[in-house]
Amino acid sequence: MEEQHQDIKNVFCMEGGQGESSYINNSQSQSRNLKMMLYVLEETLDKIQLPRHRPGKKPLLTAADLGCSCGHNTLLIADVIVDHMTKLCGTGSLGSKDDDGLELEFCFYFCDLPSNDFNTLFHLLPQQAAAARRYFAAAIPGSFYDRLFPERSINVFTSTLSLHWLSQVPEGVANKRSPAYNKGKVFVHGASEETGAAYRRQFRSNMMRFLHCRATELKTGGAIFIVSLGRLSSTRGPTDQGYIYEVYGGMFDDSWRDLIKEGMVDGEKMDSFNVPLYAPTVEEFKEVVDTDGSFKINQLELVMASPPVVDDPADCGMAGRMVANYVRTLLGPLIDTHIGWVMADELFIRMQRHAEIRAEELVDEMCFPHILCSLSLA
Amino acid sequence: MEEQHQDIKNVFCMEGGQGESSYINNSQSQSRNLKMMLYVLEETLDKIQLPRHRPGKKPLLTAADLGCSCGHNTLLIADVIVDHMTKLCGTGSLGSKDDDGLELEFCFYFCDLPSNDFNTLFHLLPQQAAAARRYFAAAIPGSFYDRLFPERSINVFTSTLSLHWLSQVPEGVANKRSPAYNKGKVFVHGASEETGAAYRRQFRSNMMRFLHCRATELKTGGAIFIVSLGRLSSTRGPTDQGYIYEVYGGMFDDSWRDLIKEGMVDGEKMDSFNVPLYAPTVEEFKEVVDTDGSFKINQLELVMASPPVVDDPADCGMAGRMVANYVRTLLGPLIDTHIGWVMADELFIRMQRHAEIRAEELVDEMCFPHILCSLSLA
Numbered sequence: 103m104e105e106q107h108q109d110i111k112n113v114f115c116m117e118g119g120q121g122e123s124s125y126i127n128n129s130q131s132q133s134r135n136l137k138m139m140l141y142v143l144e145e146t147l148d149k150i151q152l153p154r155h156r157p158g159k160k161p162l163l164t165a166a167d168l169g170c171s172c173g174h175n176t177l178l179i180a181d182v183i184v185d186h187m188t189k190l191c192g193t194g195s196l197g198s199k200d201d202d203g204l205e206l207e208f209c210f211y212f213c214d215l216p217s218n219d220f221n222t223l224f225h226l227l228p229q230q231a232a233a234a235r236r237y238f239a240a241a242i243p244g245s246f247y248d249r250l251f252p253e254r255s256i257n258v259f260t261s262t263l264s265l266h267w268l269s270q271v272p273e274g275v276a277n278k279r280s281p282a283y284n285k286g287k288v289f290v291h292g293a294s295e296e297t298g299a300a301y302r303r304q305f306r307s308n309m310m311r312f313l314h315c316r317a318t319e320l321k322t323g324g325a326i327f328i329v330s331l332g333r334l335s336s337t338r339g340p341t342d343q344g345y346i347y348e349v350y351g352g353m354f355d356d357s358w359r360d361l362i363k364e365g366m367v368d369g370e371k372m373d374s375f376n377v378p379l380y381a382p383t384v385e386e387f388k389e390v391v392d393t394d395g396s397f398k399i400n401q402l403e404l405v406m407a408s409p410p411v412v413d414d415p416a417d418c419g420m421a422g423r424m425v426a427n428y429v430r431t432l433l434g435p436l437i438d439t440h441i442g443w444v445m446a447d448e449l450f451i452r453m454q455r456h457a458e459i460r461a462e463e464l465v466d467e468m469c470f471p472h473i474l475c476s477l478s479l480a
Numbered sequence: 481m482e483e484q485h486q487d488i489k490n491v492f493c494m495e496g497g498q499g500e501s502s503y504i505n506n507s508q509s510q511s512r513n514l515k516m517m518l519y520v521l522e523e524t525l526d527k528i529q530l531p532r533h534r535p536g537k538k539p540l541l542t543a544a545d546l547g548c549s550c551g552h553n554t555l556l557i558a559d560v561i562v563d564h565m566t567k568l569c570g571t572g573s574l575g576s577k578d579d580d581g582l583e584l585e586f587c588f589y590f591c592d593l594p595s596n597d598f599n600t601l602f603h604l605l606p607q608q609a610a611a612a613r614r615y616f617a618a619a620i621p622g623s624f625y626d627r628l629f630p631e632r633s634i635n636v637f638t639s640t641l642s643l644h645w646l647s648q649v650p651e652g653v654a655n656k657r658s659p660a661y662n663k664g665k666v667f668v669h670g671a672s673e674e675t676g677a678a679y680r681r682q683f684r685s686n687m688m689r690f691l692h693c694r695a696t697e698l699k700t701g702g703a704i705f706i707v708s709l710g711r712l713s714s715t716r717g718p719t720d721q722g723y724i725y726e727v728y729g730g731m732f733d734d735s736w737r738d739l740i741k742e743g744m745v746d747g748e749k750m751d752s753f754n755v756p757l758y759a760p761t762v763e764e765f766k767e768v769v770d771t772d773g774s775f776k777i778n779q780l781e782l783v784m785a786s787p788p789v790v791d792d793p794a795d796c797g798m799a800g801r802m803v804a805n806y807v808r809t810l811l812g813p814l815i816d817t818h819i820g821w822v823m824a825d826e827l828f829i830r831m832q833r834h835a836e837i838r839a840e841e842l843v844d845e846m847c848f849p850h851i852l853c854s855l856s857l858a
Contacts, residue, residue, distance in 0.1 A: 244617075
């Protein structure tokens with residue numbers, strides 16, 4: 103049996119470019135939801151220790167967005183940080199503006215896996231960064247489960263809608279001989295208890311590593327702002343990722359089974375594919391932060407994002423396309439690598455059909471719960 | 481008349497990807513020549529002030545390569561810096577290795593215009609940076625004629641084979657009504673005195689801006705290592721860029737005139753296209769450094785690079801292809817933007833033919849003089 107490509111680092115990314123299923127053209131509802139959560143980012147910024155003023159050098163504030171993809175959401179985050187910190191320092195103790203009219207210098211780091219489409223991000227940047235020179239921009243290729251920065255070099259980290267991606271498919275989940283083997287499914291939702299436990303272990307280990315690296319990289323008084331997919335607690339544990347995963351995961355599994363029935367891929371190809379996505383509960387999240395011990399929790403809650411606005415909810419074709427594009431935006435590159443883009447096309451055509459049939463229900467239920475979290479270095 | 485696309489920042493780059501005319505596959509002779517000049521980089525590194533050891537934080541050394549393109553040469557530079565500084569600090573006053581076996585932390589910034597193919601660069605990086613973790617890597621999209629970094633944040637800048645690129649085609653050179661109009665030519669070599677003067681003014685203004693920005697960005701005791709195309713002094717001034725430009729420029733002009741004769745492009749299309757490349761003399765270079773006044777010159781000389789090795793010098797077809805690919809690597813994106821890639825293909829087919837005819841002479845004469853320079857903050 104073929105194993106799934108394990109080296110997620112060199113494959114995984116949001117769909118690049120600017121086409122119909124690109125992340126850029128399918129992140130509007132994420133952007134709207136994100137805007138509603140930005141007050142917590144501002145509260146996080148209020149807590150960081152302001153950079154000291156040293157003679158002959160403007161104070162420097164460094165911020166890094168972890169898992170930036172190539173979309174506009176990251177630029178929004180950068181703007182909020184620059185605006186808020188400029189306001190804070192204007193009324194704070196940093197003194198008056200100098201000749202260039204700048205009080206602070208800002209460095210903003212856009213971080214994502216090396217497979218991310220940084221070229222597209224850089225084409226969006228110039229108007230914002232080079233011309234108006236609000237901040238110095240840099241891109242960092244690497245996994246946020248590894249060290250990305252020198253010791254004590256960053257004032258604030260943000261990570262929005264990325265931390266639910268695990269560093270890999272958990273051990274055993276794609277292995278026929280393992281009790282955690284996830285036969286006939288591609289998500290943890292609805293899987294066996296063993297599969298659920300493997301996913302939870304992977305989440306804990308990843309999150310511990312994430313916090314450890316960030317604690318090393320943050321300057322004294324630094325903070326982290328996190329938005330990630332999350333789930334409500336349930337007696338079924340991680341295999342109950344919530345109704346939305348029931349709906350989406352089911353539709354995904356159905357489309358894949360269509361391909362198998364039609365003889366286009368074999369069943370093992372499906373059994374060996376798994377999506378390394380884990381939506382933790384608030385309790386699971388808190389437990390890891392407490393175990394790590396480097397951070398104090400300023401805020402940690404589960405919030406419901408509002409569903410996307412559909413121009414014409416009665417237009418099932420449009421809703422179907424929207425759902426298929428949305429899923430392809432998130433999972434496209436993973437699936438292309440596993441079954442090739444020709445077969446991936448076929449898969450998403452079938453998903454669109456399933457989505458058209460369930461259009462009304464899908465649009466109503468498209469409310470993902472999110473973990474919203476603010477941490478400060480203890 | 482159509483003006484040439486002036487916004488070089490969003491167009492100009494070395495040919496991306498990994499194809500036959502990509503920079504990656506045509507930079508071997510550059511790489512060999514560069515290796516011979518690296519002793520000057522090491523001497524430059526010897527002069528920088530070592531980062532101070534502060535308790536609880538590893539000393540950090542930051543280096544930036546300006547105009548990195550997406551090739552291997554930049555990775556070579558990064559390796560030389562890490563190796564040499566590690567050696568320097570091992571025998572210096574920085575104390576013993578800590579638990580991780582690291583004495584210094586290194587940050588290496590890869591800088592180029594936003595149109596550079598950073599995606600390809602990042603695919604080369606992981607083996608070197610993430611896995612072996614010799615340095616933290618970041619990419620900076622922007623022009624080195626602008627500020628790229630916060631004040632006093634960089635220990636050493638390098639710029640190899642980039643600084644001969646001007647920020648734009650000099651004013652008037654592509655304008656019919658200007659005395660500096662460069663009719664019937666695409667290079668400054670062999671142009672009118674007015675065109676030559678316009679190029680020289682642009683070089684001076686660009687170089688002043690470059691030095692001013694770097695002086696602001698360098699930490700105390702910082703240094704710069706530069707390799708750039710250069711030329712021997714001549715009574716004819718900038719319009720005599722040397723024999724190599726006579727040969728290459730002539731071949732380029734001939735190929736372009738073929739297209740005009742064949743009715744494929746009109747003459748004005750050629751008149752409005754100019755290559756923003758300027759090879760300064762050592763005297764011109766020194767004059768700008770002295771005028772700026774922020775740097776002292778450790779070393780400044782003109783060195784001859786050795787010609788490329790051709791597997792079979794008698795094979796004119798191979799030599800022709802090599803020359804055409806080499807020129808396309810450097811100028812491809814500029815030409816694509818000006819006449820479209822279909823017509824650019826036609827142009828390079830003709831250049832290959834001209835190069836085949838002159839193959840023997842071309843290979844022998846392919847020796848570009850280089851400015852080799854080391855500067856320290858005064």
